[in-house]
Structure formats: structure tokens, C-alpha cells
Amino acid sequence: MYVHIDCNNFFVSCELVSRPELRGTPVVVANNNDNNGGIILALNQEAKAVGLQRGNPIFQVKQLIEQQHVTVIDVHHHLYHDISGHIMEEVKKTEMVLDFVQYSVDEFFGYMPEDDPALLREYLQQLKDLILRKTQIPVSCGAGETYTLAKTATYFAKHYPGYKGICIMPADKRERALSQVAVKDIWGIGRRSIKQISIAGVKTALDYSRQPEAWVNRLFGVTGLRTWKELNGTPAITIASHEKQKSIMYSRTFAHMTSSKAVLLRELSNYASSASRKLREQKALCRSVTLFLATNRHRLDLAQYHADDTVKMNVPTDDSTQIIGAINLLLDRIYKENYQYKQAGVILGDLIHADSIQLDMFSDNQIDEQVRQKRLMKAIDGINQRFGRNQIHFAIQGDEADTSEQPAGFMRPHKVEDEK
């Protein structure tokens, strides 16, 4: 059967690893917390119990947070990325799950060549225990005949305490289970489709699965059809592995708006640097670099401007120097003065696996140059891994480069010249 593993309240669970004293108290993770801005990105059961919800803007629930003594923690995306990778490794090492792939930062899919519900439950319990022991992250697990059914099983595991975090949904229990899932809770049926679905009197996942194929196809196209097949026990969805990822994005909403080109360039150079590092981690190369800028869409009193542009790379690259260079060029092309920018980002697209590059396409000089650059990138990544993120970086990234993960007591270099 297909299996699905979902981390519980993932961002908060990650933060609680280093702050165990907060266990049992309401905790939320939010972005741009220092500015009192931002929204709730994740929360634990205790925080849900006092009435908070994912997506609440902090300023709207300020009072509730103070009254209920809720701890608000700033988001640390790379911590979650690292812990996620750790879980991935630990599960892979057991060799209990085939085709184990990461679906999102807190979710995994795989396949277990086993039909017996009792045995499956036992295996998943072993994995759940292992993950908790090795990473201190609690997870919920589901198993079913397809990815969609496995994920639905996890939904039961999370919502009904009786399952104790693990739910197996064999074929003979499928219809009964689906009759208890509202159609809005089906994976693949979004908000926009719900209206049309309710008009037809479809209320549960079972109702949906029993609609005629032609009806599903007409209203929701091939994607709706795939979900329909999966609910009926026929695998129709593939989960792409990490190696086949098609783009890498790095973007941020600023705590404070800026119209300064210099500030944007510094920020974007940092994003380009982080995105390039991710690229190298995945052993991938990009063939296009995109930059986008946006003003604050909530500020209707201010002039609005959204822009993006892309450059194609002549030679596929994972080189920070080249990617930062492209960003420089793109910013020149789309930057306009007199706008208050709130958000900006970098997208590396058209990814290919590094092995597939053909070196003999280039002249000897280019190969020399490429080899030198590769060594440089490797050295930079090595130093940063050892001494802390962004300890060594490009001058254009500025001295305010992300310092959030530096080991305590380690001094940053003061002069840009030193870093060369």
C-alpha cells in the first residue's frame, strides 16, 4: 500500500526542540515578528485551543495573544529545511519504504509492499517512533491503495485520537471512510471547485467518487479526474522526487517597505546566493534566472507596481557569481524609482541535473574557468557549513547578510575587503 507521513504542527514542533520548556503552552510561529507584522504560519494544539488560526495577521489577534500568554516565535525556514532533510535520511536508512519522496517540507510519500493492515500498522509505528527518537518531531501516518487514499487515511489519523496517529485504510474500509470525509477536505479539490460541486448535491468524498466520469471530466478536467480515480482505488498521481524539481524560488516580504535600489540589490543578492546554494545541494544547474518585485498590495493608498523579468543562461550554471550577475542586470531592467517595494524574489528555473552537462561543448579555456569556479563555490559552501551560514559571502550581499544562524560568539568579519 501507499503510505503518507505528515509532521504534526511542523514549524512549532521544530522550534520546541530547542525550547522544550514551552511544551504544553500555546506557541505560534510567525514571520516578521520583530515588526509586529506578519501572520501566523503554524501553531500547536494549545494555541488552536485558545482560538488562534493559521493565517491570522498578528495585529488582529494581538489581544488574544497577550491575554492567553501565547509565545510568538519568529520563523526559521532553514531550520525546518534541515530537520526535514534529517527525517528523510533516517527513514531512507531503514529501507522499509520504497520510492520514498519528499512532497513538501513536512510531508512524505512512499510505498510498502504489504497488504496486511496489522503488519502495516506495526511498520508505521516503528517509523513514527524512530522519527520521534531521532528528531523529536511527532508525525501522523496513513496507508491506502493510492496516494490520495493514503493522505485521507492520515487525515483520519490526525482527527480521531482513537487511531493514535496511524490509520490504515484497506479496500474493504474505503467506502465507509470516504462517506465521512467532506468533499472540501479531499486532496485536490480546492475552494473554487466546491461551489460547482455543492450545486450537484455532492457532499462527501464518497459522493464525488460515485459521480459519472464524464461529469467529473467536464467540470474539473484531467486533474479532477485523477483525484476521482484515486478515490476509487486506481493510482493516477505521481509524486515527483526532489531530483526532478523544476525551479527554486527564494523570496521575502520585507518588514519595512523600501524604494532604494541599493537595498533591493543587496537583498536580492542574498536571495540569489541562498538559491544558488540550494541548487548546488541538489546537484542541479539552472538555465534561467528570474527576478520579481512587488509593492504592498494591501496599501491601496500607494502606487502599485509588479514586475518580473527573466534571463536565459548561455551555459547551465550553479555559480553564485553568475547568478548574482544576472540579478544585477535584471534589476536594472525592471527597477523603477518612486515605488515603495514590499516584496522581492529570485527564481532559478529550467533546472537540469548537474550530471547531464556536456563539458566537451566548451573550449579548454572555458573548462578551466568552470573548474576554478566550481572549486570556489565548493570552498564557499564548505566554509559556511563549518562556521555558519553566510560567514563568507559576496561584497554585494552587504554586511547585513543573514546572521540568524551563526554560532554564538563567532565574530563576523568587519570589512568587506576581508571577505574577498
Added chain:
DNA sequence: TCTGGGGTCCTAGGACCC
């Protein structure tokens, strides 16, 4: 005046997911 029948590739926008 009348204006084919095929194909590919690219892009923008929409819908979905976490």
C-alpha cells in the same frame, strides 16, 4: 472576394497543494 490543416513551442493565467 474567397483564405487549409497540421504541427511545435512559448507564455500568461488559473487552479491546486503545502
Added chain:
DNA sequence: TCTGGGGTCCTAGGACCC
């Protein structure tokens, strides 16, 4: 005052080709 940061796939329409 203050409203996230990632991703995927599908479709329609335009440019271009024979």
C-alpha cells in the same frame, strides 16, 4: 502601522513552421 514562502500542472492563445 502591521497580511507568508514555497511549489506543480493544465489550458488557451499567439508566433512560427510546413
